[in-house]
Amino acid sequence: MVNLIHLPNGQTVTVSPVFGGLFFKSNDLNTHHTTFPPGWTIIIQSEDDKEDHGNLDPNGGALKKHYIHRYRTPTLKNDALYISSISNPSSTDFKPAASPSRQYAMMLWATLWWYFHQGKPSPNPHTSTEASSKTPEAGKPKGEWRINIKREGIFKGRHLLQKLERMGLIASEDSSVGLDSTDRSGEGWMEMFISQRSFWQLDPRIFLFTLAPSGGSPSPYPSRPGSPNREGNNSPRGDVHMELGSSSLWSGTTPGPFSSSSHLPTYYPPAPAQYTSTNNVRHPLRPKPPRQGETFYTRYIPSLGQFLSFRVASLSTKSPVHHGPVSATTPTFLPPHSAVSTSSPLPTLGSMSIHPCDVDLLHTWMNNPRVAAAWGVTGPVSTQESFLEAGLSDRHSFPVIGCWDGKPFGYFELYWAKEDHLTKHANTREIGDWDRGLHVLVGEQEYRGAHRVKVWLSALVHYFWLADPRTERVFSEPRVDNEKFIGYLQDAGFCKEGEVAFPHKQAALMKINRRNWEAPAT
Numbered sequence: 294m295v296n297l298i299h300l301p302n303g304q305t306v307t308v309s310p311v312f313g314g315l316f317f318k319s320n321d322l323n324t325h326h327t328t329f330p331p332g333w334t335i336i337i338q339s340e341d342d343k344e345d346h347g348n349l350d351p352n353g354g355a356l357k358k359h360y361i362h363r364y365r366t367p368t369l370k371n372d373a374l375y376i377s378s379i380s381n382p383s384s385t386d387f388k389p390a391a392s393p394s395r396q397y398a399m400m401l402w403a404t405l406w407w408y409f410h411q412g413k414p415s416p417n418p419h420t421s422t423e424a425s426s427k428t429p430e431a432g433k434p435k436g437e438w439r440i441n442i443k444r445e446g447i448f449k450g451r452h453l454l455q456k457l458e459r460m461g462l463i464a465s466e467d468s469s470v471g472l473d474s475t476d477r478s479g480e481g482w483m484e485m486f487i488s489q490r491s492f493w494q495l496d497p498r499i500f501l502f503t504l505a506p507s508g509g510s511p512s513p514y515p516s517r518p519g520s521p522n523r524e525g526n527n528s529p530r531g532d533v534h535m536e537l538g539s540s541s542l543w544s545g546t547t548p549g550p551f552s553s554s555s556h557l558p559t560y561y562p563p564a565p566a567q568y569t570s571t572n573n574v575r576h577p578l579r580p581k582p583p584r585q586g587e588t589f590y591t592r593y594i595p596s597l598g599q600f601l602s603f604r605v606a607s608l609s610t611k612s613p614v615h616h617g618p619v620s621a622t623t624p625t626f627l628p629p630h631s632a633v634s635t636s637s638p639l640p641t642l643g644s645m646s647i648h649p650c651d652v653d654l655l656h657t658w659m660n661n662p663r664v665a666a667a668w669g670v671t672g673p674v675s676t677q678e679s680f681l682e683a684g685l686s687d688r689h690s691f692p693v694i695g696c697w698d699g700k701p702f703g704y705f706e707l708y709w710a711k712e713d714h715l716t717k718h719a720n721t722r723e724i725g726d727w728d729r730g731l732h733v734l735v736g737e738q739e740y741r742g743a744h745r746v747k748v749w750l751s752a753l754v755h756y757f758w759l760a761d762p763r764t765e766r767v768f769s770e771p772r773v774d775n776e777k778f779i780g781y782l783q784d785a786g787f788c789k790e791g792e793v794a795f796p797h798k799q800a801a802l803m804k805i806n807r808r809n810w811e812a813p814a815t
Contacts, residue, residue: 298407299593302551303618337364337374369416373441394456402500439488454482493812496759498560549588549616563761576711582691586613590756599698606692612648615699658736702740706732727763748814750785755813770800
């Protein structure tokens with residue numbers, strides 16, 4: 294069982310067994326020594342259906358009897374949980390949450406982040422039904438991995454489950470209004486759940502936020518654990534210790550996609566569609582990408598023990614500052630001009646080194662014979678500088694640098710497929726208004742390998758799903774003789790649609806559909 298979880302903003306939470314459940318403790322690396330660290334307790338159980346041969350149904354068959362026991366490993370659909378109690382920090386140190394419901398949603402989201410990282414191996418996807426009783430295991434129908442949310446503990450609040458459902462955090466198969474006009478019985482809200490597929494398509498920025506300090510240094514003694522109340526949970530951004538060494542769930546977050554000086558969620562929904570045309574192709578007006586050097590995706594990869602992040606490439610002659618978490622703690626010392634700025638565990642010696650600027654990185658990578666064979670952008674630094682300038686000026690794609698623990702490893706181009714030359718040559722009507730595509734380059738030898746490719750490929754697809762819920766497909770068009778990468782794409786869930794004849798290459802048209810995607814590789 295995973296007992297330390299790394300949230301995508303660099304904060305960590307320790308999970309430990311307590312009587313009757315599990316306690317989630319947010320880790321605080323500042324100098325305070327708390328008796329009751331901020332956290333929450335969950336009750337999680339598994340339910341098994343077994344035949345009760347002592348009782349027969351009217352048709353003579355054995356009835357199913359439900360056995361509830363303590364959770365051990367994930368099941369496909371028989372697990373259920375609820376948050377039983379919360380431990381809040383002192384109300385004299387932190388301002389109460391403006392929306393307690395969002396605070397509870399944040400705790401449930403972090404709990405589910407832990408739960409859906411438990412599947413190693415994943416639960417058996419095959420379901421047994423009366424009709425499939427004689428079917429071999431490998432041929433039985435598959436179900437979706439999901440966990441049930443019980444209307445117990447803090448979820449007994451009259452409207453809390455309704456709010457969580459509107460946030461997209463839970464769902465119900467009962468989509469009717471219901472017959473209870475008072476809404477006091479909880480009718481229609483007793484069988485709520487969330488699936489793995491749905492969870493991974495929720496943007497973490499909806500749920501992760503910070504709470505404003507009341508002023509001064511926080512007290513080392515938070516409130517005692519108990520029933521939910523309106524007290525908040527967050528450490529101040531202004532405190533030096535918080536900025537350099539805190540990973541508490543409620544402390545100031547790492548600069549990057551989760552950072553907010555207003556202590557509010559940083560998610561904004563996509564704008565309504567407005568249309569324009571490019572080369573006689575009608576398509577939506579595209580939103581501006583993140584700014585140069587901005588980190589827009591970060592996630593801890595348990596199998597590698599590192600944080601994967603993506604940022605927009607930069608024309609700066611200096612090494613861009615890494616705005617994001619790294620995986621290991623080291624010196625309490627950061628050079629004044631280090632290329633790493635983080636409030637999560639402090640960077641490793643490797644991540645503190647000054648990396649070349651992006652133009653120099655591209656110069657090195659593009660002149661590598663292995664890369665040159667696919668990209669053809671060899672030449673002096675001015676060649677790569679012009680190449681990057683063109684990418685940053687493109688209205689339909691943007692250039693990206695991938696990093697492991699802040700160290701650049703590859704270059705990527707993320708594009709909108711509708712107005713790309715792909716549409717003209719592929720001659721397919723399946724390319725929708727919001728579909729995306731990618732071009733890839735791994736420049737650092739130490740970060741090559743099948744598993745790492747699967748991780749960053751699935752992460753880029755994950756980003757596309759999060760960036761706009763209207764995106765239904767992601768495309769890639771490697772050259773047909775690049776069999777190794779085509780195999781990597783297939784391993785990541787892509788399928789080959791056919792071949793496309795571009796003026797400069799014969800390409801395999803690879804595609805992945807949102808409806809067939811389950812989760813990013815971990």
